[in-house]
Amino acid sequence: MIKRNKIKNLLVDSEYGKKVTVxxxxxxxxxxxxxALSDGSCMQNIQIVLxxxxxxxxxxxxxTTGCSISVTGLLVQSIGKGQNVEINAENIEILGDCDxxxxxxQPKKHSLEFLRENAHLxxxxxxxxxxxxxxxxxxxxxxxxxxxxxxxxxxxxxxxASDAEGAGEMFKVTTLDFxxxxxxxxxxxxxKEDFFGRAANLTVSGQLExxxxxxxxxxxxxxxxxxxxxxxxxTRHLAEFWMIEPEVAFADLEDNMNLAEDLxxxxxxxxxxxCGDEIDFLKNRLLEEEKNKPQAERSExxxxxxxxxxxxxxxxxxxxxxxxxxxxxxxxxxxxxxxYIIDGWGADLQSEHxxxxxxxxxxxxxxxxxxxxEIKSFYMRQNEDGKTVRAMDILFPGIGEIIGGSQREERLDxxxxxxxxxxxxxxxxxxxxDLRKFGTAPHAGFGLGFERLVLFVTGMTNIRDVIPFPxxxxxxxx
RNA sequence: UCCUAAGUAGCUCAGCUGGUUAGAGCAUCUGACUGUUAAUCAGAGGGUCCCUGGUUCGAGCCCAGGCUUGGGAGCCA
Numbered sequence: 298m299i300k301r302n303k304i305k306n307l308l309v310d311s312e313y314g315k316k317v318t319v320x321x322x323x324x325x326x327x328x329x330x331x332x333a334l335s336d337g338s339c340m341q342n343i344q345i346v347l348x349x350x351x352x353x354x355x356x357x358x359x360x361t362t363g364c365s366i367s368v369t370g371l372l373v374q375s376i377g378k379g380q381n382v383e384i385n386a387e388n389i390e391i392l393g394d395c396d397x398x399x400x401x402x403q404p405k406k407h408s409l410e411f412l413r414e415n416a417h418l419x420x421x422x423x424x425x426x427x428x429x430x431x432x433x434x435x436x437x438x439x440x441x442x443x444x445x446x447x448x449x450x451x452x453x454x455x456x457x458a459s460d461a462e463g464a465g466e467m468f469k470v471t472t473l474d475f476x477x478x479x480x481x482x483x484x485x486x487x488x489k490e491d492f493f494g495r496a497a498n499l500t501v502s503g504q505l506e507x508x509x510x511x512x513x514x515x516x517x518x519x520x521x522x523x524x525x526x527x528x529x530x531x532t533r534h535l536a537e538f539w540m541i542e543p544e545v546a547f548a549d550l551e552d553n554m555n556l557a558e559d560l561x562x563x564x565x566x567x568x569x570x571x572c573g574d575e576i577d578f579l580k581n582r583l584l585e586e587e588k589n590k591p592q593a594e595r596s597e598x599x600x601x602x603x604x605x606x607x608x609x610x611x612x613x614x615x616x617x618x619x620x621x622x623x624x625x626x627x628x629x630x631x632x633x634x635x636x637y638i639i640d641g642w643g644a645d646l647q648s649e650h651x652x653x654x655x656x657x658x659x660x661x662x663x664x665x666x667x668x669x670x671e672i673k674s675f676y677m678r679q680n681e682d683g684k685t686v687r688a689m690d691i692l693f694p695g696i697g698e699i700i701g702g703s704q705r706e707e708r709l710d711x712x713x714x715x716x717x718x719x720x721x722x723x724x725x726x727x728x729x730x731d732l733r734k735f736g737t738a739p740h741a742g743f744g745l746g747f748e749r750l751v752l753f754v755t756g757m758t759n760i761r762d763v764i765p766f767p768x769x770x771x772x773x774x775x
Numbered sequence: 776u777c778c779u780a781a782g783u784a785g786c787u788c789a790g791c792u793g794g795u796u797a798g799a800g801c802a803u804c805u806g807a808c809u810g811u812u813a814a815u816c817a818g819a820g821g822g823u824c825c826c827u828g829g830u831u832c833g834a835g836c837c838c839a840g841g842c843u844u845g846g847g848a849g850c851c852a
Contacts, residue, residue, distance in 0.1 A: 325811095325812080325813070325814095327810095327811045327812070327813090327814055328808090328809055328810075328811045328812095328814060328815090329808090329809065329811095330809065330810070330811065331810075331811050331812075331814090333812080344811090344812085346810080346811095349809085350809095362802095375810095376810065377810055377811065377812075378812080379811090379812050380812085397802085397803060397804090398785080398802095398803055398804080399785085400785090401785070401786085402786095403785080403786065403801075403802050403803095403813090404802085404813055405786075405787090405801065405802075405813055406786095406787090406813085407786070407787090408786085408787075410844065410845065411786070411787090413844095414844090465850075465851065466850090502852090523852080525850090525851075525852085527776095527849095527850055527851075528776060528850090529776090529849080529850060529851075530776085531846095531847085531848080531849090531850090531851090532845095532846080532847095533851085533852085534850080534851065534852085535852095538852070540852060541852095636848080647848085647849085648847090648848075648849090649848090696852095697851090697852090698851070698852065699852070700852075701851080701852060743852095744852055745852070746851085746852030747852085748852085749852060750852095759845090771842095771843075
């Protein structure tokens with residue numbers, strides 16, 4: 298194929314008069330003369346100018362919104378307003394026709410719901426071009442951050458046999474014939490005859506395996522798909538999502554918080570630097586959308602200001618107990634405006650409480666630590682008070698919990714006690730306990746929901762719009 | 776899973792108290808125009824009113840059940 302010029306480069310090229318070739322998809326075709334062409338290399342289109350009087354009608358008719366073309370012509374300074382350069386076409390080839398009557402996308406604004414139903418085509422829109430470019434850059438920044446710090450990227454298994462992590466409902470993995478399932482003498486499904494010789498699931502977390510890596514390599518992280526079979530229907534849950542889970546040996550909760558805050562700030566800064574156009578586009582999109590809202594509901598900061606604010610301020614760090622005191626004394630609690638009134642210590646915080654702390658009280662990201670052990674996982678390190686564990690949740694405005702983590706319990710006897718109390722079977726996790734028998738050490742880690750990060754940075758509001766092909770209850774299309 | 780709102784043309788939506796042949800803008804098609812920026816002007820075509828029952832002389836509209844979607848909650852990252 299002929300070498301093509303990328304539109305991104307041509308738009309800033311001032312070598313007028315040179316012959317160039319571009320290939321892309323037609324966004325609009327105006328006036329029988331002007332084609333707005335996109336090749337995905339940037340958000341902007343390049344304008345192609347056709348000498349329509351000397352082109353066959355049959356060819357012009359085939360230039361429709363969505364079709365793909367190859368154009369060779371001269372790069373020139375534009376006569377019209379709105380763009381600096383354009384291409385005077387000398388030769389046009391239709392690479393792929395696009396029936397205008399059937400193509401769902403029109404040169405107009407579409408609802409996100411409609412585009413979600415057409416997820417195979419939504420990449421063609423400006424909004425999703427921006428979202429998925431930012432997603433890419435954030436993913437790259439995560440690797441860059443950890444690599445610079447000497448972390449080892451560890452691939453933890455996607456298929457796991459341990460059902461003991463308690464992180465949520467799991468998807469079963471099996472090759473058994475549903476119409477003829479092998480049974481044991483007592484009538485239960487006999488997984489001994491299944492592919493792995495035991496019941497297997499898709500992973501809900503790579504943490505336990507990452508701990509194994511950290512206790513030898515020192516600092517590791519995972520970045521992979523994670524599956525939760527919960528019937529959750531919200532704007533911040535997916536059945537299949539990507540999670541980043543660093544695990545660090547010889548680290549306590551303080552180190553863990555520092556690492557998490559550094560990571561978030563690094564990748565947000567990276568996105569601002571690398572995706573200025575994309576963030577700018579999404580910022581304006583949000584401003585446009587907010588014009589329809591009453592003044593009181595509009596954001597105080599635009600998208601870029603919000604991200605910058607996050608970089609410029611330290612995250613507010615406080616304990617669960619301190620948060621409860623603030624909430625107890627808060628106006629919405631006193632006036633009974635909360636759906637769940639805070640009247641004592643020990644209850645889990647509801648979304649409305651987290652939102653109050655982040656969006657009303659502190660007005661910045663918050664790290665809550667030292668939760669009651671009853672509402673947290675078995676592997677979190679117990680404090681001396683016997684009541685709380687060294688957990689941390691990082692709460693972001695509009696997102697809620699973006700990171701959940703803890704210092705891990707490295708003391709074998711205390712860990713076993715806790716597992717007994719919570720009915721966690723020890724035999725299945727013998728390998729996890731072995732870590733505490735053979736050279737145990739303090740260590741800590743956390744899980745960062747990648748899509749929630751992308752939500753925050755793009756300013757999108759539904760998590761289904763920041764992953765190319767969302768998986769959620771009743772939907773596995775594409 | 777719970778609460779709540781919605782489902783009408785390709786898209787976004789209107790449709791009165793239940794009453795003739797279900798409308799608009801955009802898109803599409805045809806023609807005109809041709810340096811446009813979501814081009815403009817004129818005309819045309821386009822409907823399983825989400826599905827299944829029910830009430831009624833008559834249902835897009837009322838009732839019951841179901842499906843799907845949006846928003847909120849729970850669960851969580």
